[in-house]
Amino acid sequence: MIILGEDSQRTQGKDAQSMNITAGKAVAESVRTTLGPKGMDKMLVDSSGGVVVTNDGVTILKEMDIDHPAANMIVEVSETQEDEVGDGTTTAVVIAGELLDQAEELIDQDVHATTIAQGFRQAAEKAKEVLEDNAIDVSAEDRETLVKIASTAMTGKGAESAKDLLAELVVDAVLAVQDEDSIDTDNVSVEKVVGGSIDNSELIEGVVVDKERVDENMPYMVEDANVAVIDGALEVRETEIDAEVNVTDPDQLQQFLDREEKELKEMVDKLVDKDVDVVFVGDGIDDMAQHYLAKAGIIAARRVKDSDLKRIARSTGGKVVGSVDDLDEGDIGFAGSVAQKDIGGDERLFVEDVEDAKSVTLVLRGGTEHVVDEVERAVEDALGVVRTTLEDGKVLPGGGAPETELSLQLRDFAGSVGGREQLAIEAFADALDVVPRTLAENAGLDPIDSLVDLRQKHDSGQFAAGLDAYSGEVIDMEEEGVVEPLRVKTQAIESATEAAVMILRIDDVIAAGDLKGGGSDDGDDEDMPPGGGMGGMGGGMGGMGGMGGAM
The missing domain is CATH 3.30.260.10 (TCP-1-like chaperonin intermediate domain)
Structure with missing residues (x-):
C-alpha cells in the first residue's frame, strides 16, 4: 500500500542513521580548525558578495547556508551555547560531532541506538558532577580573575x-x-x-548615541545637563480619523498655521519650564519646534532607537515618557556632560559623567x-x-584540562555500570578527548604526545593540568590564569549530548516533497544515494556547497 505522495522520500534504518550522523559530523568538522588559541579563521562569502572573516563558531554556522535537517540540529547546539553562556560554541559543536562519530562505531557493532543514548545521558550527568566538584570559586571582588x-x-x-x-x-x-x-x-x-x-x-560611562543635533544652531555641548527622554514626537498631533480642513480665505489659513506654531511653542516652553537642557525623542521633531528648541539653547535628537532611549534613561536616572505633557520633575535624568563629538569621521552624541552609570x-x-x-x-x-x-561564581581551568579529567574519570565510572551502557560511557569518554587533541592539532603539535602528557599529569591528581598551545608544554592552567566559567563546559556537554541523542534516535526520515540537496540541477534524482534528497551530503551539505571556496 502506498501512503506517501509521489514526491515524498523515505530513508529507513541504518541508512537514515548513517545519513544523519554524517551530516552532524560534517558540521563539526567545518568548525574544528577554529578551536583554541591557535585556531584558524574562515572566510565566508554570501551570494551577494558580502564577506565575513571569523573563527567564532556560532557566526560561521549561522553564515553557512545549511539545508540538512540533522545538520541544523547541531547548529542549534551552537546557538543555545551562545544564548546561555556567550562562549564555547565551537567546543559544544565539536563534542557533538565526536559523540556521533563514536556512536556510529557502536552501531556498527550492533549496539542499539537506545542503549547508546542511555549511556550518553548517564555519562553527561556524571561529567557535570565531576566538573561541579572540581570548580574553583570566584567572587565579584576578585577582579584579577575576572580579567583573566x-x-x-x-x-x-x-x-x-x-x-x-x-x-x-x-x-x-x-x-x-x-x-x-x-x-x-x-x-x-x-x-x-x-x-x-x-x-x-x-x-x-554613559551612552553614545549614533545621532546628531537636529539643528546647527543648537549648542555643541551642555554641562550639568537635565535630560528628558520622550518616546513620542515633538509635532502637532494628527487627528485619529481622516479629516479635511476647508480653508475659504487666506486669513483662515494663517490662523491655522499660527495655531500649529503656538502649540509647538507651548511644547518647547514646557521643556524650558522644567529646566531641560537636552531632549532625546523617539519620533520626529517639527521644523518649527527645532527652531524654538535651538532658540532656548536645548540640544535635541530625533528618531532615537527604543533601545538607546532606555539606555539613556537608565544611565541618567530618568524615565522614558510618552509625550511632553507626561513629563514630571522625577522623570528628568542628569548627566555631567552631553556633547556632540567627532569619532572616526562620524558625529555622535555622548551622554557622559553620569552619577551611577547603569548603562555604559x-x-x-x-x-x-x-x-x-x-x-x-x-x-x-x-x-x-x-x-x-x-x-555562578565558579570557574574551571582551560587548555583541555576538564575534558582530560572527565575522560579518565568516565572510564573508571564505566566499569561500575553494568550492561552495554558501559560501552557508550567509554565512547563518551573517548569523544571528550577530541578537545585536547584538536587544541594540539591546531597548534601544530603532536596530538598523541600531548594526550599522553595530559593523562599522565591528571593520573597524578593535577586537575588543572592543561595544554599550553604556545609552548606545547602541559602546565597548571589555574596558575597561568587560563580559566573559563563552569557553565561554559556544563552547557556544552549538556547541549552536545542532547543533540547527539536526538539524532541517534532517528531511524526513519520521511521528506514530504523534494528537499533542496545535492541532486542534479535538472531535478533528476535517480542517481542519488539513499537519502540524498535530505540535504544531499554529496552536494556539499546542501547549501554549504554554495559557500564555494570559503571552507
Whole structure:
C-alpha cells in the first residue's frame, strides 16, 4: 500500500542513521580548525558578495547556508551555547560531532541506538558532577580573575592583539551595569568605529548615541545637563480619523498655521519650564519646534532607537515618557556632560559623567570594517563569560584540562555500570578527548604526545593540568590564569549530548516533497544515494556547497 505522495522520500534504518550522523559530523568538522588559541579563521562569502572573516563558531554556522535537517540540529547546539553562556560554541559543536562519530562505531557493532543514548545521558550527568566538584570559586571582588576570564575568551580571536586592554574594559562594563540580583549585558552598548587601532578602544560611562543635533544652531555641548527622554514626537498631533480642513480665505489659513506654531511653542516652553537642557525623542521633531528648541539653547535628537532611549534613561536616572505633557520633575535624568563629538569621521552624541552609570558604551576601534566586526564578536563572548562567572561564581581551568579529567574519570565510572551502557560511557569518554587533541592539532603539535602528557599529569591528581598551545608544554592552567566559567563546559556537554541523542534516535526520515540537496540541477534524482534528497551530503551539505571556496 502506498501512503506517501509521489514526491515524498523515505530513508529507513541504518541508512537514515548513517545519513544523519554524517551530516552532524560534517558540521563539526567545518568548525574544528577554529578551536583554541591557535585556531584558524574562515572566510565566508554570501551570494551577494558580502564577506565575513571569523573563527567564532556560532557566526560561521549561522553564515553557512545549511539545508540538512540533522545538520541544523547541531547548529542549534551552537546557538543555545551562545544564548546561555556567550562562549564555547565551537567546543559544544565539536563534542557533538565526536559523540556521533563514536556512536556510529557502536552501531556498527550492533549496539542499539537506545542503549547508546542511555549511556550518553548517564555519562553527561556524571561529567557535570565531576566538573561541579572540581570548580574553583570566584567572587565579584576578585577582579584579577575576572580579567583573566575575559582575556581567555578573546584569546585566538581577532581582538587578541589588544586583549589585555579589552579585558579590562569588559570587566569594568559588566561591573558597572550589575544590579543586585541580575546582570543584563544588553545595558552594555557596543559602538563600532572604523579608524584608528584596537588600542584606541574605550569605555564611556554613559551612552553614545549614533545621532546628531537636529539643528546647527543648537549648542555643541551642555554641562550639568537635565535630560528628558520622550518616546513620542515633538509635532502637532494628527487627528485619529481622516479629516479635511476647508480653508475659504487666506486669513483662515494663517490662523491655522499660527495655531500649529503656538502649540509647538507651548511644547518647547514646557521643556524650558522644567529646566531641560537636552531632549532625546523617539519620533520626529517639527521644523518649527527645532527652531524654538535651538532658540532656548536645548540640544535635541530625533528618531532615537527604543533601545538607546532606555539606555539613556537608565544611565541618567530618568524615565522614558510618552509625550511632553507626561513629563514630571522625577522623570528628568542628569548627566555631567552631553556633547556632540567627532569619532572616526562620524558625529555622535555622548551622554557622559553620569552619577551611577547603569548603562555604559564600549567604543571599539579598528583599521578596517572586518577587523572591527571580529573585535565586536570577541568582546561579546567576553561579556558573556564575565556575566556568567559573576552569576555562578565558579570557574574551571582551560587548555583541555576538564575534558582530560572527565575522560579518565568516565572510564573508571564505566566499569561500575553494568550492561552495554558501559560501552557508550567509554565512547563518551573517548569523544571528550577530541578537545585536547584538536587544541594540539591546531597548534601544530603532536596530538598523541600531548594526550599522553595530559593523562599522565591528571593520573597524578593535577586537575588543572592543561595544554599550553604556545609552548606545547602541559602546565597548571589555574596558575597561568587560563580559566573559563563552569557553565561554559556544563552547557556544552549538556547541549552536545542532547543533540547527539536526538539524532541517534532517528531511524526513519520521511521528506514530504523534494528537499533542496545535492541532486542534479535538472531535478533528476535517480542517481542519488539513499537519502540524498535530505540535504544531499554529496552536494556539499546542501547549501554549504554554495559557500564555494570559503571552507
